[in-house]
Amino acid sequence: MTRPTGRLRPDAVLVQAVIAGALSFAHLHDLADAAGQSGWKAWAYPVSVDLLLVAAWRRLRSDGPSRLAWCWFLVALVASLGANIATAGFLDLADPPALLRLGVAGWPALAFLGGTLLAHSPSPAPTADRNPVVPAPTAPVPAPDVEPEPVPAPAITAEDTPALPAREPPAVAVPAALVDHARKVAADHESRTGTRIDTETLRARLGVPPHLADAIAAQLA
Structure with missing residues (x-):
């Protein structure tokens, strides 16, 4: 069976961190x-010591290793570790030495300076790649072939062109029956309209090609 979601499961690392943080907090106090x-x-x-330690560690995680972050991380670590060692009986806390009083009294100014520098110092610029990718050389593009300009042909005038003999259009053979039928159509058109039939009307009435209509009209004239 699967465990229902939404429950807080105890984590040994988290419990250990809470215990260690509480002991260190008490020793500093x-x-x-x-x-x-x-x-x-x-x-x-x-609170001041732990916050400075966390701020320096966060700066190291977000911006990468830097001298500023490492410096204040070590300062906060020494302050926390020194307090834990001092409360182990190495110092007489009932009559602490003057150097300890001096360090505790000057800690707020030191912590304020470290926190301000960590919060407002610019992030280091990203380093350039030591092995930049060099693009492969491209093959040279061949120059387009230049075609020679066409030489204009000499102008030919009418005098240089020999005159060609005129050719008469070939005669069109018209059947006699078609001519007789065309005469009847022309006579009917003239009796109805009073005018002679033209070539276009004759061609339309007979349904013949233009050249044949011209030949029939020539015979009716």
């Missing part, structure tokens, strides 16, 4: 309180 920072100020010190 105890050290600040022993150095003379009482009340809410003692609780603000561990």
Whole structure:
């Protein structure tokens, strides 16, 4: 059977991180309180150290390795690790040394400077590729062949052209029956209209080609 979704499952890594964070937070609080920072100020010190540590680590993850991020990451790590070691009995917290009081008192200014630099410093520009891709050389495009300009032909005048003899159109043979029928059509047209029939009307009435109609009209004239 599958487990129902939506339930929070315990994670060993998350539980370990919460426990370690709580212990470190308490050690920083105890050290600040022993150095003379009482009340809410003692609780603000561990918050400041942990925030600077997270901000530096986030800068390293987002922008890549940089001297600025590594510097403040190590500063916050030393402050957190030193507080945890100091509370292990190596120092007399009832009578802390003057150097410890000085470090705790000067931590706010140091943390403010680190946070401001991490938040407002420009991100490093991306480095250029050391092995740029060189495009393969392309084959040269051959030049187009230039065609020679055509030489204009000499102008030929009418004087240079020999005169050709005129050719008469070939005679068209017209059947006699077609001529007789055309005479009847022409007579009928003249009796109805009072005018002689023209070639186009004759051709339309007979249904013959133009050249044949011209030959018939020539015989009717």
